[in-house]
Amino acid sequence: MKKMLNEFKTFINKGNVLDMAIGVIIAGAFGKITTSVVNDILMPIIGAIFGGSSLQDALNITLKPAVLDEAGEVVKEANVLGIGNLITYIIDFIIVAFICFLIVKAFNKAKEKAEAKKKAEEEAAAAKAAAEEAAKPKEPTAEELLKEIRDLLAKK
Numbered sequence: 001m002k003k004m005l006n007e008f009k010t011f012i013n014k015g016n017v018l019d020m021a022i023g024v025i026i027a028g029a030f031g032k033i034t035t036s037v038v039n040d041i042l043m044p045i046i047g048a049i050f051g052g053s054s055l056q057d058a059l060n061i062t063l064k065p066a067v068l069d070e071a072g073e074v075v076k077e078a079n080v081l082g083i084g085n086l087i088t089y090i091i092d093f094i095i096v097a098f099i100c101f102l103i104v105k106a107f108n109k110a111k112e113k114a115e116a117k118k119k120a121e122e123e124a125a126a127a128k129a130a131a132e133e134a135a136k137p138k139e140p141t142a143e144e145l146l147k148e149i150r151d152l153l154a155k156k
Helices: 002-011 015-050 083-135 140-156
Strands: 061-064 072-077 080-083
Touching: 002 015, 015 083
Parallel strands: none
Antiparallel strands: 061 080
16 A cells, blocks of 8 residues: 555656646636637627527527426426537537647747757757867877888988
8 A cells, every 4th residue: 555655656746747737727728718719709600690699599409399387487398409519519629629739830840940959059069079170180190100200210
């Protein structure tokens, strides 16, 4: 039991878990924003085009109408196909997916720029090191030293 608790503690203390938790919280808030955009802005416009107050009301198909009593109160709810709701959720999904696509695309572009910059810096450092190596005076090889000694002895 103690081993499992230690493993859990190690797991929780990793930075990825915190990042993931923050991502889930932000995604939930972002989902509420996109749902509001779809339900409160887009769907009323689309619903007005189709003749209802919203798309959910305009495109729903009533299979069995509600049963009312003499007082006009609903005794049995209507049986309705929620095609408008389905279309609303599909539009909501497409908006979220498109925005996620844009975020990933921007992240990848920034990552490519950072990698290109890093590669350019590495190439510049390698070129600088090569230039410094080329600028250093070369030490003669053993063969060159022996030839020089031979030439000096031949002059005597």
